[in-house]
Amino acid sequence: MQKIEAVNDFVVKFANINGSGSASANELLARAVLRMGVPVSPRNIFPSNIQGLPTWFEVRVTEHGYLGRRGGVDLMVAMNPQTWDQDVREIDPGGYLFFDNTKTIPRSRLRSDIHVLGMPLTEICNGTYSDPKQRQLFRNIIYLGALAGLLGVDAAEIEKLFGEQYKGKEKLLDLNVQALHLGLDYARENFKPIGLSVERRDKVGDRIFVDGNSAAALGCIYGGAMVCAWYPITPSSSVAEAFQRYAEKLRIDPASGARRYAMVQAEDELASIGMVIGAGWNGARAFTATSGPGVSLMTEFIGLAYFAEIPAVVINVQRGGPSTGMPTRTQQADLLACAYASHGDTRHIMLFPEDPYECFEMSADALDLAERLQTPVFVMTDLDIGMNQRLCRPFAWDDQRQYDRGKVMSREDLDAGSEFGRYLDVDGDGIPYRTYPGTHPTKGGYFTRGSTKNAYAVYSEAGADYTYNMQRLRRKFETAKDLLPLPVLTASRYPARFAAIFYGSTSPAMHEALDALAEQGIYLNALRIRAFPFQNEIADFIAAHSKVFVLEQNFDGQLCTLLINEAGVNPASLIPVLHYDGTPITARFITHEIAERVSRLNVRPLREDRVA
Amino acid sequence: MTYIAKPRLHHPTLAKNRVGYTRRDYEGKISTLCAGCGHDSISAAIIQACWELDVEPHRVAKLSGIGCSSKTPDYFLGNSHGFNTVHGRMPSVLTGAYMANRELIYLGVSGDGDSASIGLSQFAHVMRRGVNMTYIVENNGVYGLTKGQFSATADKGSKSKRGQVNNDTPIDLAMLALVMGATFVGRGFSGDKTQLVPLIRSAMAHQGAAVIDVVSPCIAFNNHSGSTKSYDYVREHNEAVNRLDFLPTREQITVEYEPGEVTDVRQHDGSIVRLRKLHAEYDPTDRIGAMSYIQEHAARGEVVTGLLYVDPDACDLHRQLNTVDEALNALGAAELCPGSAALARINASLR
Numbered sequence: 001m002q003k004i005e006a007v008n009d010f011v012v013k014f015a016n017i018n019g020s021g022s023a024s025a026n027e028l029l030a031r032a033v034l035r036m037g038v039p040v041s042p043r044n045i046f047p048s049n050i051q052g053l054p055t056w057f058e059v060r061v062t063e064h065g066y067l068g069r070r071g072g073v074d075l076m077v078a079m080n081p082q083t084w085d086q087d088v089r090e091i092d093p094g095g096y097l098f099f100d101n102t103k104t105i106p107r108s109r110l111r112s113d114i115h116v117l118g119m120p121l122t123e124i125c126n127g128t129y130s131d132p133k134q135r136q137l138f139r140n141i142i143y144l145g146a147l148a149g150l151l152g153v154d155a156a157e158i159e160k161l162f163g164e165q166y167k168g169k170e171k172l173l174d175l176n177v178q179a180l181h182l183g184l185d186y187a188r189e190n191f192k193p194i195g196l197s198v199e200r201r202d203k204v205g206d207r208i209f210v211d212g213n214s215a216a217a218l219g220c221i222y223g224g225a226m227v228c229a230w231y232p233i234t235p236s237s238s239v240a241e242a243f244q245r246y247a248e249k250l251r252i253d254p255a256s257g258a259r260r261y262a263m264v265q266a267e268d269e270l271a272s273i274g275m276v277i278g279a280g281w282n283g284a285r286a287f288t289a290t291s292g293p294g295v296s297l298m299t300e301f302i303g304l305a306y307f308a309e310i311p312a313v314v315i316n317v318q319r320g321g322p323s324t325g326m327p328t329r330t331q332q333a334d335l336l337a338c339a340y341a342s343h344g345d346t347r348h349i350m351l352f353p354e355d356p357y358e359c360f361e362m363s364a365d366a367l368d369l370a371e372r373l374q375t376p377v378f379v380m381t382d383l384d385i386g387m388n389q390r391l392c393r394p395f396a397w398d399d400q401r402q403y404d405r406g407k408v409m410s411r412e413d414l415d416a417g418s419e420f421g422r423y424l425d426v427d428g429d430g431i432p433y434r435t436y437p438g439t440h441p442t443k444g445g446y447f448t449r450g451s452t453k454n455a456y457a458v459y460s461e462a463g464a465d466y467t468y469n470m471q472r473l474r475r476k477f478e479t480a481k482d483l484l485p486l487p488v489l490t491a492s493r494y495p496a497r498f499a500a501i502f503y504g505s506t507s508p509a510m511h512e513a514l515d516a517l518a519e520q521g522i523y524l525n526a527l528r529i530r531a532f533p534f535q536n537e538i539a540d541f542i543a544a545h546s547k548v549f550v551l552e553q554n555f556d557g558q559l560c561t562l563l564i565n566e567a568g569v570n571p572a573s574l575i576p577v578l579h580y581d582g583t584p585i586t587a588r589f590i591t592h593e594i595a596e597r598v599s600r601l602n603v604r605p606l607r608e609d610r611v612a
Numbered sequence: 613m614t615y616i617a618k619p620r621l622h623h624p625t626l627a628k629n630r631v632g633y634t635r636r637d638y639e640g641k642i643s644t645l646c647a648g649c650g651h652d653s654i655s656a657a658i659i660q661a662c663w664e665l666d667v668e669p670h671r672v673a674k675l676s677g678i679g680c681s682s683k684t685p686d687y688f689l690g691n692s693h694g695f696n697t698v699h700g701r702m703p704s705v706l707t708g709a710y711m712a713n714r715e716l717i718y719l720g721v722s723g724d725g726d727s728a729s730i731g732l733s734q735f736a737h738v739m740r741r742g743v744n745m746t747y748i749v750e751n752n753g754v755y756g757l758t759k760g761q762f763s764a765t766a767d768k769g770s771k772s773k774r775g776q777v778n779n780d781t782p783i784d785l786a787m788l789a790l791v792m793g794a795t796f797v798g799r800g801f802s803g804d805k806t807q808l809v810p811l812i813r814s815a816m817a818h819q820g821a822a823v824i825d826v827v828s829p830c831i832a833f834n835n836h837s838g839s840t841k842s843y844d845y846v847r848e849h850n851e852a853v854n855r856l857d858f859l860p861t862r863e864q865i866t867v868e869y870e871p872g873e874v875t876d877v878r879q880h881d882g883s884i885v886r887l888r889k890l891h892a893e894y895d896p897t898d899r900i901g902a903m904s905y906i907q908e909h910a911a912r913g914e915v916v917t918g919l920l921y922v923d924p925d926a927c928d929l930h931r932q933l934n935t936v937d938e939a940l941n942a943l944g945a946a947e948l949c950p951g952s953a954a955l956a957r958i959n960a961s962l963r
Contacts, residue, residue: 204963208962209963222955224943226712257934261935264711270701271703271734278697278712281695282708284712284713284941301698304697397949399951399952403945403949436941437693437709441668445691
């Protein structure tokens with residue numbers, strides 16, 4: 001029988017029942033591999049449920065540093081009878097199945113082309129522990145020990161992790177170490193080495209291991225957010241929770257112990273965005289974190305903020321729609337909803353982070369951009385980045401950096417006789433000047449409304465005033481292009497006719513797919529879009545190629561629509577490649593889809609001298 | 613509405629308050645509401661109260677939702693920043709504004725459609741949080757701007773101008789505010805300025821969530837017989853529980869009253885609300901007592917007005933959040949940004 005052989009390059013998938021404590025145990029395996037200097041990329045694929053439903057956890061061990069989802073499973077840890085058949089089916093031929101063989105599994109429910117590794121976990125647990133809770137919890141640790149033994153993961157690293165986790169709880173620490181060794185010993189005595197193994201390397205470097213939601217929250221701390229208002233919604237809740245956690249340490253006045261931030265859990269998303277807009281109107285940097293259904297509720301307010309020109313930052317951790325849709329599944333399906341959120345003619349700034357590093361950077365930048373441009377800014381992350389820990393560059397901050405508070409007139413400016421027209425385009429960039437409430441006894445006060453106003457914020461329903469305002473807002477949107485992060489080009493080794501455009505969490509799988517396609521003789525230039533509105537570089541890039549694959553994690557090709565609508569791109573030059581089942585896009589999917597389309601375009605994959 | 617603008621020139625004899633402003637400095641643009649609208653009387657009462665309170669006009673932020681009532685902040689305090697927000701969502705915007713800068717005085721103006729229907733949730737939650745504000749509901753029981761539909765405060769059995777009878781149970785916003793934890797609850801009548809001005813003054817001095825439900829007849833759509841929000845009906849059924857004097861901290865108390873006739877309530881900032889009791893048994897510091905009193909009288913078709921409840925030890929949102937004393941919007945990078953050294957430590961903890 002074929003046997004998958006791989007060192008530091010394989011995928012382990014755990015099939016568990018949620019609420020059983022499995023995710024923390026599985027994460028320990030990932031962390032131990034990381035501590036051995038080998039990059040890993042874990043993904044938690046979980047249900048919208050607290051206890052009892054199927055949940056999966058993938059650990060990709062990847063010496064090459066491919067942090068996207070690969071596709072396929074080399075070793076399945078099948079701990080959930082409910083999903084047994086599906087889990088067994090998913091294993092690549094020649095792969096491995098680790099399972100609890102306390103009860104005999106009929107041959108018909110196994111496969112002949114995989115290697116089975118049975119361990120009487122229930123029997124061992126029942127024999128060791130009398131407390132049912134302990135039987136459950138330590139069962140996870142026992143299989144972790146067995147897997148460490150099978151794969152050559154250094155148990156000492158896991159013990160160190162236990163030590164950090166259970167500092168001061170020595171009894172728990174001992175029990176965990178004991179359980180780990182039960183599994184290790186069993187593996188040593190009963191299993192022969194398998195084809196998969198982990199060997200120490202030094203490939204992690206100074207990178208950090210963090211989830212995107214914590215990173216975005218920290219970005220808001222560094223970016224100077226003073227107010228946070230939010231409403232719990234998966235997968236964004238941990239942004240606000242992390243903000244609170246960091247703020248309690250980093251935003252306390254040392255003299256008084258009082259907080260240099262204000263945070264409210266609102267009654268709904270209508271209120272959370274209302275608070276953010278109220279705070280932004282009043283001169284504070286404010287943000288909220290939400291997901292698609294929240295954005296839907298916020299839409300009326302977002303339109304008001306657009307017209308009234310109030311800074312606001314919305315971190316949208318995207319998930320499957322609609323409201324009760326796939327809350328624990330990842331998608332990039334809110335682009336259109338955010339780009340044009342609200343009735344009336346509105347357009348909004350969007351940023352697309354690729355990983356936690358950019359979640360940090362772009363959240364901090366968004367607070368500057370929102371104030372500079374006096375408008376809502378969306379940070380379009382997703383569940384895949386937001387709720388999974390990812391290896392990424394360490395966060396960086398320049399201590400010389402000043403916050404860009406935008407065009408704000410002070411009492412001194414007003415006293416010096418500067419003309420104040422709240423919606424007047426003084427500088428030709430479409431961005432007007434504003435005053436904070438309470439600035440001056442007689443000058444600079446104004447009444448904020450939507451669009452029934454003139455350039456001096458006086459009530460007006462006159463058509464000319466409305467059109468002046470709309471054209472100025474459009475100029476402002478053009479100005480935004482120069483302030484937003486530029487796209488990042490990954491040039492092909494050889495001149496290429498075809499190209500790919502991608503964004504956000506697709507990035508690591510895309511980079512891996514580009515390597516895989518190059519091995520097949522398919523060379524592509526690739527552009528990662530980082531912001532909307534699109535800069536001219538994007539249209540130029542598309543025009544320079546005969547066909548451009550647009551990789552997206554949604555069904556409608558939402559970025560394609562925006563490119564056609566907003567960048568004047570010829571629709572015939574775009575070929576959408578869409579992944580929309582709610583799981584993160586895989587490198588294998590991208591490679592397969594592009595290779596197939598390239599061959600359908602009647603282009604024979606060529607070797608290096610003549611390339612596609 | 614009136615088309616004749618008042619001259620900008622002030623008469624030299626106009627009295628100035630302690631901060632150097634005349635009453636006219638608290639005015640705004642000319643009202644565009646119907647002649648005789650109760651809301652204009654409320655605007656006038658706000659102007660009077662602010663002048664008497666000696667607040668600098670620009671230190672007041674005025675926020676409103678959508679509707680006739682929500683248009684009124686344009687008609688007073690012309691040098692203050694105002695914000696005409698989203699229908700029913702003024703409370704959240706006001707909350708955010710207050711979070712950003714605790715140093716201003718916040719005035720929320722809303723109507724019964726805005727607060728009791730579309731914005732019922734935000735009305736309730738802003739009270740729960742103890743946002744330091746004065747929230748005035750200009751309550752006429754009817755949607756004026758959309759021409760005469762019943763609102764959620766219309767009494768059961770009351771008749772619309774076209775003769776329709778309202779079958780739905782009304783929402784009493786003063787009751788709801790009491791239930792939701794507001795620490796100052798009053799009810800006034802736009803036709804009784806002597807009662808309303810001190811109510812507004814006391815509410816603005818109150819350090820917590822203050823709400824005043826002001827019955828304010830709609831001259832165009834809800835001032836007919838069969839309406840329970842008409843001038844005539846409210847005058848006939850008004851049951852004032854007390855009369856207020858508002859005494860700022862610095863004023864000497866000179867007038868002597870008979871014992872039992874007067875109650876002084878000292879607020880958190882030291883100011884005193886002096887109540888002249890009209891109903892001997894009414895205790896405005898008893899939240900539960902106030903609720904049953906209002907309900908008993910409502911069952912008899914009476915509208916209880918006056919200072920219905922005050923908690924002299926009210927706690928506000930910033931105290932609950934333990935935020936720093938200065939306005940958050942005034943903090944700079946030095947106070948807000950933890951810097952690269954702290955970030956290096958965070959990075960180290962993530963390896």
